[in-house]
Amino acid sequence: MDQKYLYLKRMLVMLSMLAGIYGQAAAQEKVLDKYIQDGLSNNQGLRQQHFLLEKSLYALKEARTFFLPEVNLSSSYLVSRGGRKISIPIGDLLNPVYSSLNELTNSAGFPQVANVNQTFNPSNYYDAKFRTSLPLYNAEITYNMRIRREQIHFQQAEVDVYKRELVKEIKVSYYAYMQSREAVAILESAVALAKENLRFNQVLVNNDKAIRTVVSRSENELIGLEARLGDARFQSANAAAYFNFLLNNPLDTVIEAEKTSQENPRNDPEPAGKREELLKLESAAKVNLLAEQLAKASFLPKLSTFIDLGSQGDFAKFNRNTRYYLFGITLDWRVFAGNRVQYQIRQAELEGKAIGQQLSQAEQQLNLHTLTALNRFQSAVQVHQAAKNQVLLSQQFYQDQQKLYREGQLLYIELLDAQNRLINDQLQQSISFLNVQTRSAELERAKASYVFL
Structure with a gap:
């Protein structure tokens, strides 16, 4: 009767542990999406990228102002003594006439x-004016x-790159935290089993059905499991702190954790989008082409008008x-500058060729990255499936060994071996599922398939 009771109790402990591992994936994804939106709103690094984007917007507004009239106030006041003079013989010319x-x-x-001796420098003299100037034709302003x-498109692509990387980091860190919680739950169940085994062995020793060694071994096993449990709790606290760091929350903020389902994600979660890294390089190529045209525009005349x-x-x-x-109207036309413009044009041409090669290389690297991420994901799925099967076998083996030990047909060391194998296989299954989730997030990042709300 006692053996049946202990067996049922252990089965309930095992079922509760499995219930903590297997849950609803849809609920987890809903919570995770909420955290992703919080991270996109609060992450400090992303805020910095938005500030740079806003700076580019103001740079465009600044460039547009060069087409508008410009009004400047300038004034000067002069006081002078000495300097060059001019003699005006007014007396020599007029005095004879006046005498007559x-x-x-x-x-x-x-x-x-x-x-009269008149100096060239004016004294007690002011000149104040408003000058309004307006460019009539200046190709350099247009290209600028x-x-x-x-550059705004380039910076926007930079923001999107950071957002996609942040989404991946938030997902991976959330999965890591959930796995750490599962590891804690597995070890807590293992500690409960170890305590029950210790109690059962103490009963056997008290009834002279076993020697004292089994109790010592049970106590040592319990101490080791409790140490592993303490380390797992510290690891879980670190995972939670890093997740809160990504969301720019206080590091000790409680994380809403939904039960997870260890059903494997689809091999191809979403259709692939265009990588923002390629958009950045395309924008860089366009900027370089415009810089080349800007250099050529310096050959053209600049026409402007002004009124004072x-x-x-x-x-x-x-x-x-x-x-x-x-x-007045002013015309400025550069006639000779020592081939300076030709050198600038040549530099822009070579820079454009370099960017073209970089773009081609980036496309190949990103394709390789996507293929590698897909292969890693599929491999992780296979490993996780094998780990799930191994847990089922280890669980059945442990139950059989436990039954034999209750009947006195098995050594305690053999039962411990079955128990440790079950615990390690359960932890390995949890880690393999974390690897599946991580590889899924990496594949989503490689394909740029996450859709921003």
Whole structure:
């Protein structure tokens, strides 16, 4: 009767352990999707990428402003002494005439005038003006704006690359945390079994049906399992901390963990999308082509117009005589620059060829990456299936060995061997399923098949 009771108790412990391992995959994926959205919203690294994207948007807005009129206020005030002078013999020219006029009129109405020495530098003089300028034709401004627009596409691809990598990391870290919980549950069940075996062996020794050695061996086995359980709990805490780090949550935040189903995912979860790494290289090639056209545009003339509205004269004087306007058109055409532009064009051409080779190589590498990820996933599925079968065999073997030991037909060391084999196979099954989930996330990343909400 006692043997049947112990057997049923162990079966209940085993079933509860299996119930903790096998659950609903749909519920887990729902929780995981929620965490992924939280990570995409809160991750600090992704925020940095968004800041860089926003910076590129403002760079494009800046480039567009070069097509608009520009108004500048400039002013100057001059005070001078000395310097170059010009002599104006006003006295020598006018004084004889004035003297004759005074004699004729018998008066002093025409005074004598002194010669003048006028300096070239003005003194107590100001000049203030608003200059409005507008480019009429400048090809370099057009190509600069196109470059800025293409750099936005490049940065957007950079953000998407980071997002896909973050999704993979969140999934892998969540799977690792779930596996660590399963490992804790398996070892907790193993500790419970070890305690039950210790109690049963103590009963045998007290009834003189076994020697003291079996109790010592049971105690040592229990101590070893409890040590492994403590280490598994620390590993689970570390996995939870890293997962919270990815989500930018406090490291001790409680993680919502749904029961997992160890049904293998599909070999081909989603149709493949275009890798953002290729989009980045394509944008880089377009930027380089525009840079080449920008260099060629320096051969073209630049035409612009301006108008000045200002006032100049003695300081603090402002009237109709000091006000002025000045309108003009400027033409700037580079005639010779020592083949500088040709060298720039050649550099852009070589850079374009290098990017083309890099793009071709990247396509081959990504195809290889996808193929390798698919093969690893399929291999992990096969290993996990073998691990599941091994657990079933180990479980049946342990039950048979336990029955024999209860009947006194088996040594305790043989029962321990069956028990350790069962525990190790259960842990190996949990690890193999983690490997399946990890390989599935890697395959999804390689194919860029995750659809962002």
